[in-house]
Amino acid sequence: MAFRDALKAAALSLVFLVFLLGLWHVATLPKEKASAAEDEYAKLMGKGAAKSDGFPTPAQLGATILNHLREPFYDRGANDKGIGIQLGYSLARVAAGYLAAMLVAIPLGFLIGMSPLLYRALNPFIQVLKPISPLAWMPIALYTIKDSSVSGVFVIFICSIWPMLINTAYGVGAVRRDWLAVAKTLEVRPFRKAFQVILPAAAPTILTGMRISIGIAWLVIVAAEMLVGGTGIGYFVWNEWNNLNLTNVIFAILVIGVVGMLLDFMFARLQRLVTYVE
Amino acid sequence: MSAFKDPFDPDLTLGACTCGEHRSQAEHEAARVGDTAEALNRRVIQSALMRALFPQDAVRRRFLHAVGASTALAAVSSMVPFGALEAMAQDKGPIEKKDLRVGFIPITCASPLIMADPLGFYRKEGLNVTLNKTAGWALIRDKMLNKEHEASHFLSPMPIAISMGLGSAAQPMRVATIQNINGQAITLHVKHKDKRDPKQWKGFRFAVPFDYSMHNFLLRYYVAEHGLDPDTDIQIRVTPPPEMVANLRAGNIDGFLGPDPFNQRAVYDEVGFIHILSKDLWDGHPCCAFGVSEAFIKENPNTFAALYRAVLTAAQMARDPKHRSLVAKVIAPPNYLNQPETVIEQVLTGKFADGLGKVQNVPDRADFDPFPWQSMAVWMLTQMKRWGYVKGDVNYRAIAEQVFLATDARKYMGQLQMKAPPTSYAKFKVMGKEFDPAVPDKYLASFAIRKAA
Numbered sequence: 116m117a118f119r120d121a122l123k124a125a126a127l128s129l130v131f132l133v134f135l136l137g138l139w140h141v142a143t144l145p146k147e148k149a150s151a152a153e154d155e156y157a158k159l160m161g162k163g164a165a166k167s168d169g170f171p172t173p174a175q176l177g178a179t180i181l182n183h184l185r186e187p188f189y190d191r192g193a194n195d196k197g198i199g200i201q202l203g204y205s206l207a208r209v210a211a212g213y214l215a216a217m218l219v220a221i222p223l224g225f226l227i228g229m230s231p232l233l234y235r236a237l238n239p240f241i242q243v244l245k246p247i248s249p250l251a252w253m254p255i256a257l258y259t260i261k262d263s264s265v266s267g268v269f270v271i272f273i274c275s276i277w278p279m280l281i282n283t284a285y286g287v288g289a290v291r292r293d294w295l296a297v298a299k300t301l302e303v304r305p306f307r308k309a310f311q312v313i314l315p316a317a318a319p320t321i322l323t324g325m326r327i328s329i330g331i332a333w334l335v336i337v338a339a340e341m342l343v344g345g346t347g348i349g350y351f352v353w354n355e356w357n358n359l360n361l362t363n364v365i366f367a368i369l370v371i372g373v374v375g376m377l378l379d380f381m382f383a384r385l386q387r388l389v390t391y392v393e
Numbered sequence: 394m395s396a397f398k399d400p401f402d403p404d405l406t407l408g409a410c411t412c413g414e415h416r417s418q419a420e421h422e423a424a425r426v427g428d429t430a431e432a433l434n435r436r437v438i439q440s441a442l443m444r445a446l447f448p449q450d451a452v453r454r455r456f457l458h459a460v461g462a463s464t465a466l467a468a469v470s471s472m473v474p475f476g477a478l479e480a481m482a483q484d485k486g487p488i489e490k491k492d493l494r495v496g497f498i499p500i501t502c503a504s505p506l507i508m509a510d511p512l513g514f515y516r517k518e519g520l521n522v523t524l525n526k527t528a529g530w531a532l533i534r535d536k537m538l539n540k541e542h543e544a545s546h547f548l549s550p551m552p553i554a555i556s557m558g559l560g561s562a563a564q565p566m567r568v569a570t571i572q573n574i575n576g577q578a579i580t581l582h583v584k585h586k587d588k589r590d591p592k593q594w595k596g597f598r599f600a601v602p603f604d605y606s607m608h609n610f611l612l613r614y615y616v617a618e619h620g621l622d623p624d625t626d627i628q629i630r631v632t633p634p635p636e637m638v639a640n641l642r643a644g645n646i647d648g649f650l651g652p653d654p655f656n657q658r659a660v661y662d663e664v665g666f667i668h669i670l671s672k673d674l675w676d677g678h679p680c681c682a683f684g685v686s687e688a689f690i691k692e693n694p695n696t697f698a699a700l701y702r703a704v705l706t707a708a709q710m711a712r713d714p715k716h717r718s719l720v721a722k723v724i725a726p727p728n729y730l731n732q733p734e735t736v737i738e739q740v741l742t743g744k745f746a747d748g749l750g751k752v753q754n755v756p757d758r759a760d761f762d763p764f765p766w767q768s769m770a771v772w773m774l775t776q777m778k779r780w781g782y783v784k785g786d787v788n789y790r791a792i793a794e795q796v797f798l799a800t801d802a803r804k805y806m807g808q809l810q811m812k813a814p815p816t817s818y819a820k821f822k823v824m825g826k827e828f829d830p831a832v833p834d835k836y837l838a839s840f841a842i843r844k845a846a
Contacts, residue, residue, distance in 0.1 A: 257539070344527055345525060353635075358727075
């Protein structure tokens, strides 16, 4: 029964997709058959030749995707690299900023979660800093760090730290009292208590925080790279926007979506690994 | 050590100090500290020359006593190009820094410094240059301040502003060459085809690339000449050049005074038309510049010289109309401008569709005269003062001469057999009104519309 339901859902998804593509195709059909360049003016305006701008048809997009995937790792100078290389740069930045955030947020979250006093003392800071758009940090980062690439990593760090910190603190604080009481009765040392009682108990909540963080980090890296430029998938979008080449922009959007989905999927699997049933 | 003696010192005798170069030991110590390779170099050349002119030392000393050292130097310099000789001797020196990062904004203004890469002009000078496409002018400034770039494409007023500490921490920046003259335009949205008189522009929203840009100053000048106050009657916002066309299409702005290829791109995409070329406001106005920090010049004089020559060689080539199509071809790919080649070619050859259904032919729509006129820097300062970017008294000449390296430009242009003007100041006309660099304050006072001081 479950299998049949899944099949039905998949078929419905396919119908939606075909319908969307069909709608798109009809909407982007050329209105007038492009006449061959008759006079000089029309020629200078690029009439007759295939212009790269305007909204692409699904077929054009397909061709572009194939074109990019055929050669994802080309390198034609500092400002023209393949989509694979750009993705690599973005993922490396996200990884660096995210790991740094993890190293700070999880131990700090533990401390805050175990000490109600610390929680109350730090809470105002967290509440003020949390809602700041990570991109607002960019000018300050550029000014103080004096390196645009590190500034990008810093922005990832600052945006992914909050969900992890708050979730860790919450998860640690919400460990069932009886378990802690049992540990106390058995005279378990603090370190053992932290790693063998609290960590496993709080792990699902912590992982949820990490999953939220990676989603936000991936959202922010694109914007940060559009601001700073140089390399990365965000720079790719910006560069194609300059050229008003929507086909490439749409391609980049699809790639960003797919990679974001894969990252989320990865953390979902991790989450399932640490989940327990009471 | 005799080659290092000051040959213009009539009192010089041997043995007064340990090296024999100075009159006393104290003077020797003082001079040693200040000695640079460059100064020694100059000394060697001058000594060699004076020895050749006066084979007998007694004659040289009598000559110097009679006319005085400075007169002698001037007299000899007028016959012999000391500057060029020194430069040649100096340029033999090794390059201090081979790997350089140069920032640029993807616009045709930067043609010389961009084309020098694919055409191999940097490599020929022994430099390994990486051109970094940068997302906007504020970032160009920050990356120069942070030393992420060794040299950069600038808007020509930017090094002035950065050196004065306007809008950023002050750091001495220098303009080595102007990149381009003319080559900008006011582009309006197609819906304004019937509003060709600027008097109808009240309430319009315009984009310019940066506060400290010729675009901003020219747009303000233009509307003010037509009786509009740019601060109250229209809105001017800063937008990175590549985003101007997208904003125009979205109806976010009514027009822009921007760099090419984006004027032409707006026409090509049928969202805008070219209202007026900047050439028709001020024929020969500077736009972008190629600059470095003063610290870089001091630390890497030979590298700077090599860089200078590479960019000047490119400018020389770009000036020739018959090379323009080739230039368009090499700067169009995604690594550089990332624009359709036909758009760039229309900008550079001056044969273009104007967006109103006509083909215009203006061969000097864009040009690439590299000489950094100090009078132009003075003009920029008058406009910065006019619109309140600088307040108080401005020492126009001192700043212009510090930032715009006209003497160096003349030297390197001479080496490359390019014609450089003998003076660094010239009068010119902006919209028919004469500017005299000798009386900037009087010029400033002659404008009715300006920000109250």
